[in-house]
Amino acid sequence: MAENKKKKSSSRSASKKSGSSQKKTSTKNAKRTEEVKTKNNSQNKTSKKTTKSSTPARSTSTKKKSNGSGATIGKAIVFIVVAILIVLLLLKGCNKGEYTVKFDSTGGSSISSMTTDENGNIKKPDDPVREGYVFEYWYLEGEDEPFDFNQKITSDMKLLAKWHAISDDVELKGISIEKTLTLKPGSESTLNVTLDPSDATGVELVWSSSDNSIVKVDQKGKVTAVKKGKATITVQTSDGKFKATCTVTVSEKVVDVSKIVLDKHDITIYVGKSANVGYKITPTNASDKGVTWKSDNKNIATVDKYGNIVGVKVGTTTITVTTNSGKKTDKLTVRVKDNSTKEVPVTSVKISGKTEVQVGSSITLTATITPSNATDKSVTWSVKNGTGSATIDKKTGKLTGTKAGTVTVTVTTSNGKTHSVVITVKEKPASYVLVLTPNRMANGNFVSYSVSVTKNGQAFTGFKKINFGNGISPKTTNIASSAVTADTNGKTYTITLTDGSTASITVDVKK
Numbered sequence: 001m002a003e004n005k006k007k008k009s010s011s012r013s014a015s016k017k018s019g020s021s022q023k024k025t026s027t028k029n030a031k032r033t034e035e036v037k038t039k040n041n042s043q044n045k046t047s048k049k050t051t052k053s054s055t056p057a058r059s060t061s062t063k064k065k066s067n068g069s070g071a072t073i074g075k076a077i078v079f080i081v082v083a084i085l086i087v088l089l090l091l092k093g094c095n096k097g098e099y100t101v102k103f104d105s106t107g108g109s110s111i112s113s114m115t116t117d118e119n120g121n122i123k124k125p126d127d128p129v130r131e132g133y134v135f136e137y138w139y140l141e142g143e144d145e146p147f148d149f150n151q152k153i154t155s156d157m158k159l160l161a162k163w164h165a166i167s168d169d170v171e172l173k174g175i176s177i178e179k180t181l182t183l184k185p186g187s188e189s190t191l192n193v194t195l196d197p198s199d200a201t202g203v204e205l206v207w208s209s210s211d212n213s214i215v216k217v218d219q220k221g222k223v224t225a226v227k228k229g230k231a232t233i234t235v236q237t238s239d240g241k242f243k244a245t246c247t248v249t250v251s252e253k254v255v256d257v258s259k260i261v262l263d264k265h266d267i268t269i270y271v272g273k274s275a276n277v278g279y280k281i282t283p284t285n286a287s288d289k290g291v292t293w294k295s296d297n298k299n300i301a302t303v304d305k306y307g308n309i310v311g312v313k314v315g316t317t318t319i320t321v322t323t324n325s326g327k328k329t330d331k332l333t334v335r336v337k338d339n340s341t342k343e344v345p346v347t348s349v350k351i352s353g354k355t356e357v358q359v360g361s362s363i364t365l366t367a368t369i370t371p372s373n374a375t376d377k378s379v380t381w382s383v384k385n386g387t388g389s390a391t392i393d394k395k396t397g398k399l400t401g402t403k404a405g406t407v408t409v410t411v412t413t414s415n416g417k418t419h420s421v422v423i424t425v426k427e428k429p430a431s432y433v434l435v436l437t438p439n440r441m442a443n444g445n446f447v448s449y450s451v452s453v454t455k456n457g458q459a460f461t462g463f464k465k466i467n468f469g470n471g472i473s474p475k476t477t478n479i480a481s482s483a484v485t486a487d488t489n490g491k492t493y494t495i496t497l498t499d500g501s502t503a504s505i506t507v508d509v510k511k
Helices: 002-094
Strands: 098-104 114-117 133-140 157-165 174-176 180-183 188-190 194-196 205-209 215-217 222-225 229-237 243-250 259-262 266-270 274-276 279-282 291-295 301-303 308-311 315-323 329-337 348-352 356-358 362-364 366-370 379-385 389-392 398-403 405-413 418-426 432-440 446-455 463-467 478-480 492-497 502-509
Touching: 174 229, 174 243, 180 188, 180 222, 205 215, 215 229, 222 243, 259 315, 259 329, 266 274, 266 308, 291 301, 301 315, 308 329, 348 405, 348 418, 356 362, 356 398, 366 379, 366 405, 379 389, 389 405, 389 418, 398 405, 398 418, 432 492, 446 463
Parallel strands: 098 157, 180 243, 266 329, 356 418, 432 502
Antiparallel strands: 098 114, 133 157, 174 194, 188 222, 205 229, 215 222, 229 243, 259 279, 274 308, 291 315, 301 308, 315 329, 348 366, 362 398, 379 405, 389 398, 405 418, 432 446, 446 478, 463 492, 492 502
């Protein structure tokens, strides 16, 4: 029991010690905790300050890294651009043999371009559409033959559309050809058929010769002389309704054409519209009056063997007519306009200018068109001789008198409007000259002048008297030198003509 008491006592004592120790420990721990808190608070404050102060440093560091990254990106972009350029150059090199074919429908619906490799070909596109026209074929610019879509493409090119205008049917009223033709054996000529009206549609012609052993003819009107003789060439419509004939003489003697002149030298037509220009051949008895027609640019206007001109597209070109005989030519300027442009027709024309001209002299007449904004102001001049005669330039209206009297001048517009005026052709005013020629003696001196008179430079005797000083009669062959003074030369006197009229006469003293 005593041991138990000691144990208990020890236990209590230990417990007390432990408690005391715990208190001490607890106190120490509390102090440590407080110190830790204080230290932590101090550290936290310091940390905050440090954080604040370190932030700019981090920002600077980040900025430096950003600059480095930007330089890297710039290099990357340059590399990418260079790479792209290299690729494009390579692609361009690969496409070197690629060509484009463009389509110009000349007023029709649009057709897209096509591309093909070198030596490849393109597929024929759908036909374009154009109101009032029928599509015929595609042709290469500068040519007039249908394009072969099976051919190999070796360059860029442009194809144009060929059209045929649709017009209302125009009934034929008659046909005609040259009445006579003379050819040498073995020579050829083409007869031209004139249709009435010129735009008649659906006309089919049949040609024949009365004697093929003398003259042959094909179905295009080309005549071939075989041997000497005569034969009749006949052309008629396929229905036999209209017929015309030409007597062909095959001979060694022929009369060549010396000149051909077109009725007009400048016309305006519209796309899809047609026109026909007449001509005159000199001499009228030429053996072969056949001609051929040619257009300088078929893409703008075409012309057939009959001289029918058709506008193809807007532009200007020249039509040339050439005679079979003598190869004489004349030219016509054709201006083609867009048919969508409103046409302003000529309503009237009037001639203005002088109404008198002297023989050997010229005047130029002027044509005034009404309205002033008429679409086609081209005119043609002509002159009809009356009691007098004159010539006129068909293009300019320049009139030259050739014989005293009167003539009638007419101007005609492209749509048939006319105006005429009467022009008086007067004789050139007479110029009389009294010529005094010295009669010299053997020693060189002279005592008289021989007398003569000229009219317009020609010897003239149709006068009665010359009032020179006291007067000189026609019978006087000379006058004394004393009658001629220093101021006589160039002086004007009066001459009385045989009809009783008087005129002035100028003295010409010869040395």
